[in-house]
Amino acid sequence: MQGDNPWAVARDCTVLYAQNAKGALKNAVFLTFLVWGLTLLILFLVAAPIAAAVGLFHVHAGFVTLLLAVVAALSLKAALIDPFATVALIQVYDKITQGQTPNPEWSARLESMSAKFRELTQKAREFIAPAKTADAATPSLAAPPAGNPT
Numbered sequence: 001m002q003g004d005n006p007w008a009v010a011r012d013c014t015v016l017y018a019q020n021a022k023g024a025l026k027n028a029v030f031l032t033f034l035v036w037g038l039t040l041l042i043l044f045l046v047a048a049p050i051a052a053a054v055g056l057f058h059v060h061a062g063f064v065t066l067l068l069a070v071v072a073a074l075s076l077k078a079a080l081i082d083p084f085a086t087v088a089l090i091q092v093y094d095k096i097t098q099g100q101t102p103n104p105e106w107s108a109r110l111e112s113m114s115a116k117f118r119e120l121t122q123k124a125r126e127f128i129a130p131a132k133t134a135d136a137a138t139p140s141l142a143a144p145p146a147g148n149p150t
Contacts, residue, residue: 004129005124005127005129007120007124007127010120010124011107011120011124013097014110014117015107015110016093016097016100017097018109018110019103020093020096020097020100023092023096024092024093024096027089027092028089031085031088031089034085035077035081035082035085038077038081039074039076039077039081042072042073042076043070043073046072046076047065047066047069050065050068051065054068107121
């Protein structure tokens with residue numbers, strides 16, 4: 001979905017999401033369990049090396065080991081797993097909304113239920129597209145006029 005009015009695009013995408021909430025939510029629930037399952041697996045994989053590293057210092061630090069393992073697992077989750085989950089959510093949204101147009105009935109339902117959606121709709125109506133002009137700060141690559149040496 002493309003357009004010059006970002007507010008209208010946001011409104012239409014929100015309506016499409018509401019129209020297809022069942023499929024999107026099924027995918028979100030599945031991904032939530034998958035993400036946290038992988039995070040737990042990472043926790044178990046990093047706990048042993050961290051415990052060994054703490055053991056090198058001859059310190060009996062069970063809580064510190066657990067804390068470091070949890071921090072490492074959550075960091076790896078945020079860096080490696082969450083981006084893939086986000087892309088998966090977007091792909092499913094694109095797949096289930098492909099070829100659909102926003103239903104005016106859903107738009108009306110959302111407007112009646114949400115002040116934020118009404119605000120989004122109002123911004124979409126009030127949007128004035130900026131004039132498409134050449135950027136004055138960009139230097140011209142054209143050759144200078146023949147009579148004017150530079």
